[in-house]
Amino acid sequence: MIDLGEDVTDRSTEPSVRLELANRLFFRLYQCANMLHKTGSRAVEAEGLTTQQWAILGALSRQEVQRGMSIGDLAKYLMVSRQNLAGLIGRMERDGHVSIVTDSRDRRSRIVTMTKSGRRVWHIQAQPKIRAYYEEVLADFSINDVTHTLHYLLKILGAMQRLDRGPD
Amino acid sequence: MIDLGEDVTDRSTEPSVRLELANRLFFRLYQCANMLHKTGSRAVEAEGLTTQQWAILGALSRQEVQRGMSIGDLAKYLMVSRQNLAGLIGRMERDGHVSIVTDSRDRRSRIVTMTKSGRRVWHIQAQPKIRAYYEEVLADFSINDVTHTLHYLLKILGAMQRLDRGPD
């Protein structure tokens, strides 16, 4: 066969390149996961919070859920197990950040709300630390970069959720 | 003042937009972290592995480290604490995936290598599952998408490492 001048060394469309890239992507995602928990918790440790508790306060502080969220809804929203969330909420109740009351409309359900103290810690103390953390980590990200990263994370998350719910 | 036609409703360059985007980005990263551990571990659970053990076998199976890696180097490579790694390695030794021997050149150092059984599990059993996992999660990612995502993860990781090592 005659070589018509194709660049036979270009393997960018080969499956092995894709595999290698995927390998690196998931390895870095794994490292990011650990570093997020480590540096995030350190950013709010003076407030007695962790990255996970920060996520919960972030969820509860939204305008849409001013009356609080049920354990089940919160678990679904955060994508964690009910049992994991129970531990988290227990520690946060112990620390006075949240309170849990029975839902008057559905007495099976228990509603988690931020306490006055929790709101103060969140808005006054933690928010400035969190903004500083964002700016440090995303220092050389343009608005466009942030948007693109968010888009890719959402795509990955969607695929993982589909995988989680079952390949049936 | 005369309105010269500027779109005064465009707040895309306002700090609040950037803050809101950063909030979403880190929230999704937090969810991705949990879902990676959950779906990743499920992908290799038939092999008795977890996402973390997969990362270790991935590190040890590289051509560059055929003679194994020390505990310290492995911890640095994976960005986890020595104590965390010790537990992981202990469980993997218990399961026969790795073995640990004293380094003859530096008798303080202990070298972790994959056992024959570990290599078989990794290459024959786990690899196909992992490739399938990659393809499911990155199904609608082009090579370009994967490259960009990897690039953003590396930038985030770099910033987090700088933050971790100290703001001095």
Place this chain on the structure above:
DNA sequence: CGATATATGACAATATATTGTCCTATTAAG
């Protein structure tokens, strides 16, 4: 009303993950 579904608590086992401390062996630097 009676069967069933749902929301949650309570408990257990297991694996990750951090920080911190104390100890010991070994190596490297002076």
Place this chain on the structure above:
DNA sequence: CTTAATAGGACAATATATTGTCATATATCG
């Protein structure tokens, strides 16, 4: 050779995280 630094073991406390099971109260459906 003495002192320093380094590598790691061993242990503890704490917080996340999963799965699985059993029990109970409450809703909802037929």
